[in-house]
Amino acid sequence: MNTMVETMNRVTDALSAVELAQERAFCQTVGDFTVPNPRMTCRDVEVWYGPKQAIRRVNLDIGRNEVLSMIGPSGCGKSTFLRCLNRMNDTIPGCRVTGSIKLDGQDIYDKKLDPVLLRARVGMVFQKPNPFPKSIYENVAYGPRIHGLTNSKAELDELVETSLRKAGLWDEVKDRLDQPGTGLSGGQQQRLCIARTIAVAPDVILMDEPCSALDPIATAIIEELIDELRANYSIVIVTHSMQQAARVSQRTAYFHLGDLIEVGETNQIFTNPQHKLTEDYITGRFG
Amino acid sequence: MRLPMPALGIGLLALILTMAMSSWLLFLSVLLIMALAYQLGRRRAIAQVGGPTKIKRLHSLPAYHGLYAALWAGIPALFVMGLWIGFQDQVIIAQVIDALSPTQIEGLSPGQFNLLISDIRNLATGNIVSAQVTSELQAAADHYNRLRALSRIAMWVVVLALALGATLMVWLQIHPSLRARNRVESITLAIMIVFSSIAILTTLGIVLSVVFESIRFFKLISPLEFFFGLTWSPQIALRADQVGASGAFGAVPLFVGTLVISVIAMLVAVPIGLLSAIYLSEYASRRVRAVAKPLLEVLAGIPTVVYGFFAALTVAPFIRSLGAWLGLDVASESALAAGLVMGIMIIPFVSSLSDDVINAVPQAMRDGSYALGATQSETIRRVIIPAALPGIIGGILLAVSRAIGETMIVVMAAGLSANLSINPLESLTTVTVQIVTLLTGDQEFDSPKTLAAFALGLTLFVVTLALNVVALSIVRKYREQYE
Ligand SMILES: Nc1ncnc2c1ncn2[C@@H]1O[C@H](COP(=O)(O)OP(=O)(O)OP(=O)(O)O)[C@@H](O)[C@H]1O
Ligand SMILES: [Mg+2]
Numbered sequence: 001m002n003t004m005v006e007t008m009n010r011v012t013d014a015l016s017a018v019e020l021a022q023e024r025a026f027c028q029t030v031g032d033f034t035v036p037n038p039r040m041t042c043r044d045v046e047v048w049y050g051p052k053q054a055i056r057r058v059n060l061d062i063g064r065n066e067v068l069s070m071i072g073p074s075g076c077g078k079s080t081f082l083r084c085l086n087r088m089n090d091t092i093p094g095c096r097v098t099g100s101i102k103l104d105g106q107d108i109y110d111k112k113l114d115p116v117l118l119r120a121r122v123g124m125v126f127q128k129p130n131p132f133p134k135s136i137y138e139n140v141a142y143g144p145r146i147h148g149l150t151n152s153k154a155e156l157d158e159l160v161e162t163s164l165r166k167a168g169l170w171d172e173v174k175d176r177l178d179q180p181g182t183g184l185s186g187g188q189q190q191r192l193c194i195a196r197t198i199a200v201a202p203d204v205i206l207m208d209e210p211c212s213a214l215d216p217i218a219t220a221i222i223e224e225l226i227d228e229l230r231a232n233y234s235i236v237i238v239t240h241s242m243q244q245a246a247r248v249s250q251r252t253a254y255f256h257l258g259d260l261i262e263v264g265e266t267n268q269i270f271t272n273p274q275h276k277l278t279e280d281y282i283t284g285r286f287g
Numbered sequence: 288m289r290l291p292m293p294a295l296g297i298g299l300l301a302l303i304l305t306m307a308m309s310s311w312l313l314f315l316s317v318l319l320i321m322a323l324a325y326q327l328g329r330r331r332a333i334a335q336v337g338g339p340t341k342i343k344r345l346h347s348l349p350a351y352h353g354l355y356a357a358l359w360a361g362i363p364a365l366f367v368m369g370l371w372i373g374f375q376d377q378v379i380i381a382q383v384i385d386a387l388s389p390t391q392i393e394g395l396s397p398g399q400f401n402l403l404i405s406d407i408r409n410l411a412t413g414n415i416v417s418a419q420v421t422s423e424l425q426a427a428a429d430h431y432n433r434l435r436a437l438s439r440i441a442m443w444v445v446v447l448a449l450a451l452g453a454t455l456m457v458w459l460q461i462h463p464s465l466r467a468r469n470r471v472e473s474i475t476l477a478i479m480i481v482f483s484s485i486a487i488l489t490t491l492g493i494v495l496s497v498v499f500e501s502i503r504f505f506k507l508i509s510p511l512e513f514f515f516g517l518t519w520s521p522q523i524a525l526r527a528d529q530v531g532a533s534g535a536f537g538a539v540p541l542f543v544g545t546l547v548i549s550v551i552a553m554l555v556a557v558p559i560g561l562l563s564a565i566y567l568s569e570y571a572s573r574r575v576r577a578v579a580k581p582l583l584e585v586l587a588g589i590p591t592v593v594y595g596f597f598a599a600l601t602v603a604p605f606i607r608s609l610g611a612w613l614g615l616d617v618a619s620e621s622a623l624a625a626g627l628v629m630g631i632m633i634i635p636f637v638s639s640l641s642d643d644v645i646n647a648v649p650q651a652m653r654d655g656s657y658a659l660g661a662t663q664s665e666t667i668r669r670v671i672i673p674a675a676l677p678g679i680i681g682g683i684l685l686a687v688s689r690a691i692g693e694t695m696i697v698v699m700a701a702g703l704s705a706n707l708s709i710n711p712l713e714s715l716t717t718v719t720v721q722i723v724t725l726l727t728g729d730q731e732f733d734s735p736k737t738l739a740a741f742a743l744g745l746t747l748f749v750v751t752l753a754l755n756v757v758a759l760s761i762v763r764k765y766r767e768q769y770e
Contacts, residue, residue: 116661117660119660120660128651131655132655133673134673146660146661
């Protein structure tokens with residue numbers, strides 16, 4: 001009985017996927033998706049959840065020391081694409097990624113590459129702050145510990161301090177490092193998660209709507225932080241706030257129903273969009 | 288007090304059966320009246336506002352008026368019927384006895400008196416009688432039958448009158464402004480309170496009776512001796528001249544035995560249960576999980592008596608011969624055997640509770656750890672287990688209380704002799720085993736030996752209750768953490 005229902009579902013899913021494919025031919029991205037000397041390059045990336053395609057033929061480069069923002073209506077595949085960049089999609093059953101994604105010229109989907117090591121180089125900050133139910137200190141020390149980044153307690157202390165400083169949290173928590181990270185305010189928790197990510201010294205930081213659970217003041221602090229972090233990291237940020245994209249990012253990518261519609265300088269995207277869909281979205285006519 | 292049990296039993300059974308037949312019919316009639324009352328109430332409510340289109344003007348929906356009528360029609364009638372069935376036999380018997388000539392009951396012992404009554408009953412219902420059927424006995428039986436017939440008719444009349452009368456009363460009450468919904472809700476609330484208080488009162492009654500009997504015990508034997516005495520030998524002289532039965536009620540050997548067996552059980556159950564929970568919730572594929580989890584839970588469904596003879600007939604001899612092979616002296620009823628099997632029985636408690644709390648750790652925790660480049664096992668060891676620890680400890684405490692209270696396995700596989708020892712290869716006894724042995728066999732109800740069972744039971748109850756309270760509060764705290 002169950003298997004029958006499953007098969008039926010699969011058939012209908014497949015049919016709708018076929019329909020979708022026939023309906024919308026492959027959509028060429030408007031704008032230049034390449035950058036000189038990229039940190040990451042994505043070519044012909046496609047993502048499937050079972051029979052359902054979530055990302056269609058996306059080409060995109062991520063530069064060094066830049067903030068790239070990804071915008072688009074809900075369900076267009078921003079999170080999905082972001083998760084491809086550090087292979088977090090591996091943990092989702094039924095998810096399949098094709099195409100090539102390179103980090104410093106090395107294919108991250110290479111069979112020989114350990115996703116665990118990749119994730120130490122491409123960190124991720126989530127929409128909802130998710131500190132571990134441990135002390136503030138332990139939250140930050142977690143990554144360095146598992147990767148054996150420090151040799152002594154003193155070194156670890158120092159790494160924790162610099163990470164918290166870079167995340168702009170040190171002054172607020174330096175007297176209560178042994179208290180649970182879950183006891184901080186939402187904005188502080190999110191900065192703790194950023195500190196935790198910085199502590200493993202990644203090359204790229206992925207942020208999936210990092211401010212959507214925060215108030216405007218906490219948001220402003222994090223935006224400032226992102227701008228500072230740009231000096232040392234490549235940052236990809238998904239956001240629903242176009243003001244935020246305009247404030248923090250140098251380049252912007254607009255996604256629509258799994259397609260990368262348009263990519264370009266943030267200024268240009270917001271003042272002079274080339275594609276009709278982009279224009280509709282940023283002028284608020286849609287999405 | 289010995290009764291002719293079979294005769295009495297058959298008589299009562301026949302009685303209940305014939306009663307049941309006619310009562311069923313009456314019961315069905317009352318249900319029918321309830322259905323009728325429902326329809327009447329509903330229709331009248333609709334009629335009073337002038338048709339189904341205008342029911343907006345009713346305070347409560349028509350169905351509530353119907354329900355209100357039905358509840359009134361049913362509850363008092365059924366209540367009276369229940370009382371009637373419960374007490375009519377006593378009333379009738381009392382009347383029959385009153386009518387007996389004094390010579391018939393003069394000088395009868397209570398046992399003979401009861402026999403006479405059951406004879407009357409049996410004769411009346413056409414069963415076998417123990418005594419000669421005298422004319423007086425026959426007369427009494429006829430009297431009994433007459434009264435019963437009368438009672439039955441009276442019950443029908445009263446119950447039906449109540450049901451119909453209540454229906455009529457409500458029918459007259461129904462009015463657009465009648466707060467039928469509120470009343471139905473308070474009646475249902477009252478019914479639920481009555482039923483839940485039955486459960487609570489029963490528990491309270493059990494606890495109180497155990498407490499009172501324990502107090503009686505502690506009047507005979509000082510609590511100091513009971514809780515700190517090192518010898519347990521509850522044999523009391525049945526006759527004054529019997530030798531070697533002084534009676535010693537130091538329960539420490541039982542507490543130690545219980546502790547040793549529970550510790551062995553936990554040593555088996557905690558690692559196996561916890562590791563299988565981790566495997567099932569974190570590593571196993573959906574297919575494996577779908578098969579393995581129910582299989583593991585089957586362990587909880589095996590009757591404890593089966594575990595008991597598995598322990599006594601399979602495990603104990605095996606351990607004994609293993610011990611002999613190693614040159615160890617193992618008792619044939621070793622604590623080890625009982626503890627091992629008890630541990631197996633408890634595995635599903637530990638594993639399913641741990642599985643629950645591990646699954647309750649939010650996916651965001653796992654994602655956060657993976658995103659930092661942690662492997663799955665690092666994530667489990669350093670994030671998931673610490674996060675789930677309070678819940679896991681709560682689950683383990685619940686399992687401990689289960690182990691302490693477990694009876695069947697230890698009755699069959701652990702010893703009876705109260706050795707004060709912590710050597711698991713010896714025969715040890717537990718609190719539950721001793722309660723069973725104290726209460727089986729012919730006892731005087733108020734001997735210290737019998738009362739000791741209540742004191743042991745109370746101790747057991749207090750300990751397991753405390754464990755449960757602590758465990759549940761830990762688990763609850765833990766749940767709140769992730770709300
Ligand atoms: N685990 C999953 N299994 C199946 N389908 C999924 C899964 N995750 C996402 N999808 C589907 O993939 C598509 C893209 O989802 P995604 O979460 O990437 O959107 P998004 O752009 O991040 O949306 P939002 O702005 O609401 O976060 C959606 O149609 C979604 O239903
Ligand atoms: Mg998303």
